Amino acid sequence: MSLAITLKSEFTKTKRSPIWILTFVAAIIAPALLLLAISETHDGGKPSDDIVKMAKGAWDYYYYQGTGIISFVFLPMFIILTSTLLPQIEYRNHTWKQVLASPQSYGRLYFSKFIIFQFVIIVFIIASVASIALSGVISSFLNPKFHFYVHPLNWEKMILAFAKAYVAILGLSAIQFWMGIRFKSFLIPMGAGVMFFILGMINMLGYPVIDAAKFPINYSGYIFLEQYAAKVPAVLWSSVAYLLGVLAIGFFDFRYKKWD
Amino acid sequence: MNENYSIKTIGLEHIHTKGVKTLTDVNIAVKKGEIYGFLGPNGAGKTTTLRLLLGLTKLQTGKIEIFGKDFANNRIEILKKVGSLIENPSLYGHLRANENLEVYRELYGATKARLVEVLKIVGLENTGTKKVRQFSLGMKQRLSVALALLPNPELLILDEPANGLDPTGIIELRELVKKLNKEEGMTILMSSHQLSEIEKMVSHVGIISKGQIIFQGSLPQLSQLQKKQSQLLIHTSDDALAMQVLHSYKPENNGNAISVNYLDEKEIASMSRALHEKQLDIYLLHPQQNNLEQLFMDLTTQHA
Numbered sequence: 001m002s003l004a005i006t007l008k009s010e011f012t013k014t015k016r017s018p019i020w021i022l023t024f025v026a027a028i029i030a031p032a033l034l035l036l037a038i039s040e041t042h043d044g045g046k047p048s049d050d051i052v053k054m055a056k057g058a059w060d061y062y063y064y065q066g067t068g069i070i071s072f073v074f075l076p077m078f079i080i081l082t083s084t085l086l087p088q089i090e091y092r093n094h095t096w097k098q099v100l101a102s103p104q105s106y107g108r109l110y111f112s113k114f115i116i117f118q119f120v121i122i123v124f125i126i127a128s129v130a131s132i133a134l135s136g137v138i139s140s141f142l143n144p145k146f147h148f149y150v151h152p153l154n155w156e157k158m159i160l161a162f163a164k165a166y167v168a169i170l171g172l173s174a175i176q177f178w179m180g181i182r183f184k185s186f187l188i189p190m191g192a193g194v195m196f197f198i199l200g201m202i203n204m205l206g207y208p209v210i211d212a213a214k215f216p217i218n219y220s221g222y223i224f225l226e227q228y229a230a231k232v233p234a235v236l237w238s239s240v241a242y243l244l245g246v247l248a249i250g251f252f253d254f255r256y257k258k259w260d
Numbered sequence: 261m262n263e264n265y266s267i268k269t270i271g272l273e274h275i276h277t278k279g280v281k282t283l284t285d286v287n288i289a290v291k292k293g294e295i296y297g298f299l300g301p302n303g304a305g306k307t308t309t310l311r312l313l314l315g316l317t318k319l320q321t322g323k324i325e326i327f328g329k330d331f332a333n334n335r336i337e338i339l340k341k342v343g344s345l346i347e348n349p350s351l352y353g354h355l356r357a358n359e360n361l362e363v364y365r366e367l368y369g370a371t372k373a374r375l376v377e378v379l380k381i382v383g384l385e386n387t388g389t390k391k392v393r394q395f396s397l398g399m400k401q402r403l404s405v406a407l408a409l410l411p412n413p414e415l416l417i418l419d420e421p422a423n424g425l426d427p428t429g430i431i432e433l434r435e436l437v438k439k440l441n442k443e444e445g446m447t448i449l450m451s452s453h454q455l456s457e458i459e460k461m462v463s464h465v466g467i468i469s470k471g472q473i474i475f476q477g478s479l480p481q482l483s484q485l486q487k488k489q490s491q492l493l494i495h496t497s498d499d500a501l502a503m504q505v506l507h508s509y510k511p512e513n514n515g516n517a518i519s520v521n522y523l524d525e526k527e528i529a530s531m532s533r534a535l536h537e538k539q540l541d542i543y544l545l546h547p548q549q550n551n552l553e554q555l556f557m558d559l560t561t562q563h564a
Contacts (some may be wrong), residue, residue: 005366012363016354080337089352098350098407101314102367103339258277260314 004008006104006112011159019085023120026078027127029070034062047145056144059153060135067133067158068224070125071165075220078124079169080193083176084168084186086117091184096259103219106255110181114247117177121169125162164223168235171216171242178250193217216242265328266292266415266447267313272322274308274471282308283471286322290464293408295441297462298451301560305471307347308453310419313449327414332497340368343408344417349400349424352464354394355558357384357403360392360546361410368411376405381436391550397424405433409440416440422457435459469560486555487523494518495544496535505534 014020042048043214048089054061099109140148179189202216203209212218213231222228271287279301283305290296300306311317313372314326315335326330326338336504351360359374379385382402391399401424418437422430438461440446451456455465465482467475475482492553496502496516501513509520522528528547 009363009367012359013352015353015359089354091410092350093350093352095350097311097314097316097346097353098344100316101339101344101346102340102364103334103336104367256318258318 002062002104002109006108006155007115009114011119012110013089014086014120017085017089018083022078022081023124023139024127026074026081027124028131030066030074030128031131034066034132034204035139037137038062038065038139038143040145046241050143051145056146056229058140058148058149059151062136062139062148062156063132063153063158064129064224066135067161067165070128071168071220071223072161075121075124075127075165075169076172076197077194078218079173079176080190080197082120082124083117083173083180083193084190085178086120086177087112088186091186097219100259107251110251110254113181114174114177115238117173121166121173125160125166129158129162161223164232164236165220168219168223168239171219171239171246174243175216176251178246178253181228181254208254213238262269264291266290266294266326267296267449268325268328269313270323270325271311272318272324273310274305274312274317281471283312286471286473287466288473288476290447292447294439294464295437295448295462297455297458297465298449298468299455299458299465299556300451300453300468303451303466304453304542304560306453306468307419308343308471310346310417310449310451310467313417314339314346317344326557332520333501336545340411341414342417343411343413343415343421345408345421345485346417346419349397349404351392351400353402354391356389357395357406361407364407364410364479370410370412374412378409381409382406385431398426398429401425402429405436405460412444414447414451414503416446416448418448419523420451420453422452430457433491437461467556467559473540474559482555483526488521489555490522490530491519491548492522492528493544493546494520494531494535494542497541497543501538502535502540505540506531507537522547 038050038054039048040051051134098216136148140146174190175194180186180194185188195219200212200215201221203215203219204212206219215234216239219235219239222232230233267288267290268284269288272288273281274283275281281455285307286305288296288298288309298306298309301429308317312319313326313331315331319332322339326334327341329338355363357379358375361378364370365375376385376436378492382405384399384403384406386551387395387399392403401421405418408418421433427431437448437450441448450458450462459479462479464478465475466473475485494502494506494511499518500511503513504517506520509522509527511518511520520531520559522531528545532542532545
């Protein structure tokens with residue numbers, strides 16, 4: 001019951017904050033790009049290769065492309081931004097002292113903030129799924145040759161893919177959450193997050209320096225790349241291990257941090 | 261443990277990370293039902309002490325008892341009954357006034373009716389959809405007071421609550437504090453760097469300077485000290501002889517005049533008679549009575 005009260009309190013703080021705008025705007029970018037990129041005609045008016053790709057199952061292909069872009073780029077970037085914005089609600093308003101002088105344990109407070117963060121991520125994923133669907137419907141009107149309604153979407157496969165992507169970002173979310181709470185300046189968690197994300201991408205796709213399966217920032221990229229399929233189970237376990245480890249360290253840091 | 265005290269600190273010491281000692285053996289005792297003025301110049305250690313009382317700063321040395329219970333072991337239970345306003349207003353700018361209170365309402369177990377009531381108390385019940393970031397500093401300060409009152413606390417800790425308030429706001433705050441103390445029986449600890457700001461509402465005073473408590477007692481006790489510190493300046497036709505005549509008053513010759521401490525007008529009269537009996541012409545007989553503000557200044561500057 002007391003955790004529910006703290007959760008409600010934390011949720012109230014997000015009301016009218018830019019977090020929700022960011023969530024819904026970020027969720028429509030990839031589907032909007034899909035709408036522009038997957039077309040039955042090339043610029044010159046000639047038929048595109050996409051018609052062939054879509055023939056086996058337009059929805060499946062459309063969702064595969066959408067979830068691929070989201071989990072590879074948009075989801076990690078969204079986490080980096082949101083993990084910074086959420087604690088900034090307290091820092092920018094100088095409210096930490098009032099929050100910490102209220103009758104709630106440090107544990108309740110810390111984990112409630114983390115749960116709200118996870119809730120925002122899940123809302124982003126659901127909004128992304130819905131946006132891809134809307135984008136697909138619009139595409140079906142714009143591109144009748146794709147025959148969207150011949151083959152139904154493989155929902156189970158799509159939901160499983162998003163579920164795996166979510167588990168894969170748990171480690172990253174815990175790291176970013178810790179940094180967001182730890183540093184008063186939003187530039188540090190955001191800068192570090194973006195930098196490690198780019199370095200991780202280079203390491204994963206271009207110039208491997210360390211084993212990418214040990215670098216949690218880009219784990220969600222594993223889910224949609226065929227060549228990494230065998231590593232997915234290990235990566236998911238690793239993500240959960242990072243989550244538990246970093247969350248514990250982060251809580252310890254939060255509990256004994258000097259609050260100015 | 262003494263349950264007659266709302267606040268009792270024992271030997272509080274605090275050293276900043278840079279090694280600067282900010283509190284030295286701070287012992288504060290605030291009895292239930294008191295309005296306690298916590299005074300000191302800027303940087304004296306007021307906010308550090310109040311932050312320690314609320315658990316916002318880690319306790320290094322000493323002990324804090326609130327409502328007769330050890331704070332460290334009863335933090336949540338104690339904080340349920342404490343309303344606080346520390347330094348600047350701590351409010352969410354993107355939320356409305358009622359939403360700011362809603363964030364904390366259930367944490368303190370307050371009802372929705374109480375939320376409306378405290379907004380009325382501070383005169384912010386009609387701010388409608390206006391977001392707090394659009395409020396004036398005075399309105400923000402009043403909303404912070406409303407937040408502090410939300411739990412209907414037994415103890416109210418206000419750190420410089422008059423900051424940002426206009427003269428009318430200060431008078432209203434003064435009346436509110438007195439009313440809460442009288443009608444609700446709230447114990448109130450209020451800090452300020454200006455004695456004049458709070459002397460009309462407090463019953464007890466603690467003065468802190470350079471991290472040390474240099475006075476603690478009731479307002480009458482402070483007035484008594486004020487009288488003790490009152491000085492009489494005397495200049496006669498023979499100040500050396502006058503020094504001998506008044507030696508029982510421990511006079512000091514400061515070059516132009518003699519200064520002696522006095523308690524009341526009767527003492528001035530008896531000194532005058534004694535000088536007159538020795539045929540001394542009195543050129544100057546000037547009582548210098550400190551007001552409380554001057555006394556506060558003297559105490560803190562002497563200590564500095």
